[in-house]
Structure formats: structure tokens, C-alpha cells
Amino acid sequence: MRLHEYQAKDVFADAGVPTPPSALATTVDEVVEHAEDIGYPVAVKAQVHVGGRGKAGGIKLVENAEEAREAAEDILGMDLKGYHVDKVLVEGAVDFKNELYVGVTMDRGEGKPVAMVSTQGGVNIEEVAAENPEAIAREHIDPAFGMHPYQARKAVYDAGVPNAVARDVASVLTTLYDLWENNDASDAEINPLMITEDDEVIAADAVLNVDDDALFRHPDLAEMEDEAAEDDLEAKANEYGFDYVRLDGNVGIIGNGAGLVMTTLDLVDYYGGKPANFLDIGGGAKAERVVNALDMVFSDDNVDAVVFNIFGGITRGDEVAKGINEALGQFDEIPKPVVVRLAGTNAEEGREILNDELVTVEETLEGAVQRTVEYAEDEQ
Amino acid sequence: MSILVDEDTRVVVQGITGGEGKFHTEQMIEYGTNVVAGTSPGKGGQEVAGVPVYDTVEEAVEEEDADASVVFVPPAFAADAIFEALDTDLDLVVAITEGIPTQDMAKVNKRLDEVDTRLQGPNCPGIITPGESKLGILPGNIFSEGNVGLVSRSGTLTYQVVDSLTQRGIGQTTAIGIGGDPIIGTSFIDALEAFENDPETDAVVMCGEIGGEDEEEAAAYIAEHMDTPVAGFIAGRTAPPGKRMGHAGAIVSGSGTGTAESKIDALNEAGVPVGDTPEEVADNVEDLL
Numbered sequence: 001m002r003l004h005e006y007q008a009k010d011v012f013a014d015a016g017v018p019t020p021p022s023a024l025a026t027t028v029d030e031v032v033e034h035a036e037d038i039g040y041p042v043a044v045k046a047q048v049h050v051g052g053r054g055k056a057g058g059i060k061l062v063e064n065a066e067e068a069r070e071a072a073e074d075i076l077g078m079d080l081k082g083y084h085v086d087k088v089l090v091e092g093a094v095d096f097k098n099e100l101y102v103g104v105t106m107d108r109g110e111g112k113p114v115a116m117v118s119t120q121g122g123v124n125i126e127e128v129a130a131e132n133p134e135a136i137a138r139e140h141i142d143p144a145f146g147m148h149p150y151q152a153r154k155a156v157y158d159a160g161v162p163n164a165v166a167r168d169v170a171s172v173l174t175t176l177y178d179l180w181e182n183n184d185a186s187d188a189e190i191n192p193l194m195i196t197e198d199d200e201v202i203a204a205d206a207v208l209n210v211d212d213d214a215l216f217r218h219p220d221l222a223e224m225e226d227e228a229a230e231d232d233l234e235a236k237a238n239e240y241g242f243d244y245v246r247l248d249g250n251v252g253i254i255g256n257g258a259g260l261v262m263t264t265l266d267l268v269d270y271y272g273g274k275p276a277n278f279l280d281i282g283g284g285a286k287a288e289r290v291v292n293a294l295d296m297v298f299s300d301d302n303v304d305a306v307v308f309n310i311f312g313g314i315t316r317g318d319e320v321a322k323g324i325n326e327a328l329g330q331f332d333e334i335p336k337p338v339v340v341r342l343a344g345t346n347a348e349e350g351r352e353i354l355n356d357e358l359v360t361v362e363e364t365l366e367g368a369v370q371r372t373v374e375y376a377e378d379e380q
Numbered sequence: 381m382s383i384l385v386d387e388d389t390r391v392v393v394q395g396i397t398g399g400e401g402k403f404h405t406e407q408m409i410e411y412g413t414n415v416v417a418g419t420s421p422g423k424g425g426q427e428v429a430g431v432p433v434y435d436t437v438e439e440a441v442e443e444e445d446a447d448a449s450v451v452f453v454p455p456a457f458a459a460d461a462i463f464e465a466l467d468t469d470l471d472l473v474v475a476i477t478e479g480i481p482t483q484d485m486a487k488v489n490k491r492l493d494e495v496d497t498r499l500q501g502p503n504c505p506g507i508i509t510p511g512e513s514k515l516g517i518l519p520g521n522i523f524s525e526g527n528v529g530l531v532s533r534s535g536t537l538t539y540q541v542v543d544s545l546t547q548r549g550i551g552q553t554t555a556i557g558i559g560g561d562p563i564i565g566t567s568f569i570d571a572l573e574a575f576e577n578d579p580e581t582d583a584v585v586m587c588g589e590i591g592g593e594d595e596e597e598a599a600a601y602i603a604e605h606m607d608t609p610v611a612g613f614i615a616g617r618t619a620p621p622g623k624r625m626g627h628a629g630a631i632v633s634g635s636g637t638g639t640a641e642s643k644i645d646a647l648n649e650a651g652v653p654v655g656d657t658p659e660e661v662a663d664n665v666e667d668l669l
Contacts, residue, residue, distance in 0.1 A: 106482055106483075106486065106562065106563070108562040108563060108592050108629070109592065109593055109594075111485075111486060111489035111490075111563045112486060112489070112490070113483075113486060142490060143483065143486040143487045143490055144487055144490050144491075181483065184481055184483055186482065211481050211482050211483065213455060213479045213480065213481045213482065213628065214481035214482070214483065214484075216455075216456055217456070217481075243624075243625075243626040245620070245623045245624075245625065247618075247620065255536075256536055257534060257535050257536025257537065257626075258534060258560060258589075258625055258626025258627040258630055259532070259533065259534020259535070259536060259537030259538075259560070259587070259589055259615045259626075259627070259630075260534065260536035260537045260539075260540055260615075261625075261626065262534075262537075262589060262590070262615040262616045262618075262619060262625050262626070262630070263537055263540070263613075263615045263658065265616075265618045265619070266615060266616070266617045266618050266640075267657060268618075269617065269618045270656055270657065275618055278619075278623075278625055278626070280626045311536045311539045311540055311543075312519075313505075313517070313518070313519035313522075313535070313536065313539055343539075343540070343543055344519060344522055344539060344543065345519050345521055345522070364659075365540065365657075365658060365659075366657055366658075366659055
């Protein structure tokens with residue numbers, strides 16, 4: 001789960017990271033009001049889960065009330081890379097001489113947390129990471145002990161942070177690690193961490209992504225969830241509790257198990273079709289979940305045909321088949337052709353039970369995918 | 381022969397009194413697994429499926445001389461259950477549980493460096509030596525005895541490939557699901573090494589997926605250390621960057637690591653044929669044998 005910048009800044013500020021004065025606004029008048037209170041210049045920043053907000057026009061620096069009003073009118077209500085902007089952060093602009101990057105994340109290869117510092121902070125940190133990785137100092141942390149103060153200092157010195165601010169940056173990094181750990185974060189980042197002319201250190205942005213699997217022990221963070229689903233279907237998938245990703249093709253895909261569903265997507269592509277979605281209904285195939293899954297895929301206007309691929313493991317194929325029949329019976333009309341492939345335990349019995357007036361039954365995965373791709377082409 | 385488990389493996393089920401734990405204990409016993417004990421704090425002295433229940437893993441291991449455990453404990457308590465198992469002298473701990481917080485697993489991972497016990501998973505279907513023993517939730521009846529080893533990050537994809545093999549009369553020595561999480565105990569390399577050292581395993585199937593760099597590291601290991609031929613498969617060729625495809629670990633990061641292309645290239649360079657479809661994987665295995 002991703003926090004918005006304003007939410008992450010609250011968490012950072014509470015933990016003791018210096019942040020600029022700021023206030024959240026949802027209307028143009030509020031923006032101007034907050035800007036007057038804070039004092040110009042201020043930045044007006046769209047609060048949406050999109051990277052590269054500045055380049056996309058979601059952040060504007062304003063010098064007076066007139067500019068503040070204009071920026072607020074532009075940004076509030078705008079569509080930023082597919083996300084509707086309904087709130088902005090109004091924040092005192094920081095006059096800086098240097099932009100640093102500090103971050104903490106999980107290094108999955110090492111199975112350990114890693115703290116990172118770079119003097120090349122700012123909008124191009126991803127390019128720096130890709131082209132000049134040695135410009136980012138990395139310090140792996142033993143999660144049983146947490147980050148020792150010397151490790152923060154070492155990362156800061158290794159990165160070449162100027163002596164005048166080294167202590168303060170190390171202190172921010174230590175705080176960042178602690179809040180990463182305390183909040184079960186997957187990533188905690190400050191980019192840029194600004195150095196002012198007076199050698200003050202101040203967090204001009206804040207990223208805090210929390211491990212979804214750990215939200216059960218952070219009810220306060222779970223409440224902040226404001227993941228504007230990219231579209232209605234993704235919202236519906238959240239409601240049904242499905243792992244779902246919408247894609248731009250026309251072949252609907254339903255299956256059980258992440259690896260097998262991914263494989264089904266790949267096969268659709270391999271046989272010349274275009275996948276419309278990834279939808280994993282998980283273990284078993286209870287009628288209700290099957291109904292919900294079909295409802296999801298049928299309500300996607302892009303979908304012209306559906307492949308339903310279930311590998312019955314512990315759940316027997318005949319039970320799965322009954323679930324599918326029951327599910328299809330709840331639709332007055334099957335709006336799009338459905339190809340079902342059942343495999344595994346009692347698959348043969350299952351195939352006999354399936355109502356072939358409602359669905360096309362295929363024995364093999366490859367056969368089912370090819371048939372569905374043909375149907376999808378015919379429907380176009 | 382087989383790797384890690386066989387008919388003599390004495391198994392403890394952690395979380396045996398829960399719904400999943402009880403159901404799969406029955407399934408395992410039916411398959412022939414030697415389940416000797418279960419654990420559930422506060423339920424010591426009870427019996428589940430004819431198996432004695434203990435309050436602690438230590439007691440179960442000592443009383444029943446167990447070698448391995450299977451963890452069905454819910455995610456909030458699963459890391460604790462794994463730590464408990466790692467503090468005994470079990471050889472193998474198989475964690476089935478899905479959804480364990482990643483920071484919990486980082487701490488477990490640290491502990492693994494200090495003990496001799498092997499962890500498999502979490503978020504995995506388990507391990508099976510056909511005809512002898514299964515630890516986990518794999519459907520026993522699709523497997524058959526034979527000479528092909530299989531290692532995979534995904535459950536149902538494993539079943540798909542095994543089914544293709546079994547239907548062609550190609551049986552398996554052992555099949556092992558290493559799990560779909562970002563931090564796992566047994567890696568591809570660990571499993572490949574065990575298969576390489578198993579005289580009965582004549583070929584290995586390795587099913588990977590997008591995310592991380594484990595497949596690339598495995599490819600390097602194969603090129604350098606393996607004489608046993610390997611056939612590969614990679615799921616997620618069509619996955620868009622930045623989207624998590626079900627498994628917590630199955631994500632192509634924004635910086636472009638973890639792509640299917642990079643994994644397929646690495647495997648091909650190591651001399652591993654990578655099938656475009658599961659049937660093609662089975663074709664490749666036939667060619668290698």
C-alpha cells in the first residue's frame with residue numbers, strides 16, 4: 001500500500017525528520033489561503049500515486065496569490081497519467097544548494113534491508129541507479145539489530161556528503177530506517193533531501209510504501225489507504241478479493257494460481273491474441289467465486305472471449321465443474337463465448353459434467369487458449 | 381532415490397488443529413506420509429487424524445523423533461512458528477503459509493544463517509517424492525515415480541508441467557515448490573544442487589517467473605556446476621512493469637530488473653532450453669532424457 005506524500009510527510013515529521021511547512025487543500029480557495037499562511041514562494045503539489053508528477057505538470061511553484069489560484073485551478077481536477085487529482089499539498093518552497101537522495105528498502109537478493117544515500121538526488125535518481133550505480137552508497141542492515149549509528153555515518157561518508165551536513169543526514173537516515181521498520185514499510189524514501197544555503201537538511205518529498213501483508217498490525221496506516229483504483233474493474237476486484245490486473249487486450253483470462261494464470265496470459269500472446277486481464281481466483285473454485293470472476297470479465301467491454309483455466313489440485317475437477325455450471329446458470333445469457341479447460345484430479349468426470357451448451361470444453365491448456373483466441377478474433 | 385524427503389521422513393504438522401492443517405494432515409497420511417505428530421499451543425494431549433498433538437515443536441520432535449515439519453500456521457504467527465521449528469534439530473521446515481510480512485521473513489532469513497535446518501517456502505505448495513511422501517498441499521495423484529526432478533516458484537504451474545510429464549509416462553524423483561515470496565528459504569540453486577547430487581535424477585525441470593534475479597543466478601550455477609541436463613520455463617512474458625502478478629515476488633520493477641526476457645536469455649546462455657508452452661517443456665525433457 002502506498003501512502004500519499006502528505007500522509008508520508010506526517011509520519012516522517014512525527015518521527016523527527018525535518019519537513020517544510022505544509023497544508024492539504026481540496027479547493028482553489030483553500031490553496032490560496034494556505035499559501036498566504038505559509039508565505040511565498042510555495043509549491044502546489046498534486047497528491048496522486050504517480051511517479052514523475054513534476055514533469056507531468058502536477059507540481060507548480062508560485063510566487064503570489066494570483067499564481068497560486070492559477071496553479072490550483074490547473075492542478076485540482078486534472079487528469080495526471082490517468083489519475084484524477086482531488087487534493088493538493090501546499091508547501092513552503094525550500095531554497096536549496098544541493099539535493100540528496102536517502103532511502104531504505106528490502107534487498108530481496110540478499111534477503112536483508114538496505115539503506116542508500118546519494119549526493120545525486122532529484123528527479124533523475126532512477127537514471128543514476130541504472131547508469132551510475134556506484135553513485136549510490138549502500139549499507140546492508142542486519143534486521144535483528146536494526147541500523148547501527150556507525151552504518152548511517154558510513155553510508156553518508158561513502159556517498160561523499162559534505163562534512164557540514166554529514167551528521168544531520170546520518171541522523172535523518174537513522175530515523176528513516178527506524179520508521180521503515182516500525183511501519184513494516186517496503187520502501188521509505190526522501191528524494192530530494194534538500195541542503196539549504198545555511199546547511200539545513202529538509203525533506204522536500206516523502207515516499208512510504210507499506211507491506212500489504214503487514215497491514216494487520218498497523219490499523220492506523222490501513223485507514224490511510226486511498227489507492228484510487230485505476231478503473232472500476234480494479235475497484236471491483238478489490239471488493240471481490242481477487243488478484244487482478246487489467247491489460248489492454250480482448251481475451252479475458254480466469255485461472256487459479258499466479259504462475260498458471262501468468263502462463264495462460266503468455267500463451268494467449270503466443271497464439272496471436274491479446275490478454276485483457278490477469279485474474280487469479282485462488283484455490284478451489286466455489287460457485288460464488290466463479291460467478292464473481294465471470295461477472296468481472298463479462299463487464300469488461302474490451303473482452304470478446306474468455307478462457308477459464310482451472311487446475312484442480314486438492315479440489316476435485318467434478319466439484320469445480322459443478323461450481324462452473326452453477327455459476328453460469330445465474331446468467332440469463334452468456335454474453336461472451338467461454339472456453340473452459342479443466343485438468344488435474346477427476347478432470348475427466350468434471351469435463352463430462354460441464355454444460356457444453358453454455359461453454360466450450362477443451363482438454364488441453366494449449367487447445368483452450370487457441371480456441372479462445374479464435375473466438376476473440378471472430379467477435380471483432 | 382529422491383531429495384530431502386522419502387518414506388522414512390518423520391513429519392510434524394505445525395498448526396494441525398486449524399482447518400487447513402487438519403485437512404492436509406489427512407491428505408498427507410492418505411498419500412503415505414509418515415506424520416508422527418502435530419503441534420498447537422494449548423492443545424497438547426489431543427489427537428488429530430490419529431496423530432498426537434503437542435504444545436511445542438520441541439516436545440513433538442523429542443517425543444516422536446521427527447525429521448521435518450510442515451507449517452500451516454496463519455500469517456500473523458507464521459514467522460514465530462518457523463523460529464520455533466528452527467530452534468529444534470529438525471532437518472527441514474516446509475512453510476506453506478501465504479502472506480507472511482516481508483520484514484518477518486528478513487529476520488527468519490538471518491536466523492537461517494545460524495542453524496543447520498533447511499527452510500522451504502514460505503508461500504509454497506510443499507515437496508513430494510512420488511510414491512513415498514509428500515509434505516504440503518500438492519495433489520498426490522498427478523505425480524508418478526520416475527527420474528525427473530522438478531523445482532518451481534509456483535504451485536499450479538508445477539501441477540500443469542507435472543501433468544504433462546506424467547501423461548507422457550515421464551515420472552519424477554522429487555518435485556519441490558520453493559514459493560512465490562520475495563524472501564524464501566530454499567532457492568533454485570539449493571534445489572538444483574540437491575538434484576545434481578541425486579544419482580536417480582536424470583534431468584531437471586526448473587519453472588521460474590518474473591521478479592528478482594534468482595533465475596539468472598540459477599542459470600549461472602547450471603552453467604558452472606551441473607552435468608544433469610535442465611529444461612526451463614519462465615512465466616510472465618506478457619506482464620507489464622510495476623504490476624504485481626499475484627505472487628508478492630512476481631513483479632518487474634520500474635528499473636527493469638526481473639523481466640522474463642532477461643531470465644530466458646540467461647537460461648539459454650547456460651544451455652537450458654526454455655519452452656514457450658508447458659507442452660514444449662515436456663518435449664524438451666523427452667529430448668534431454
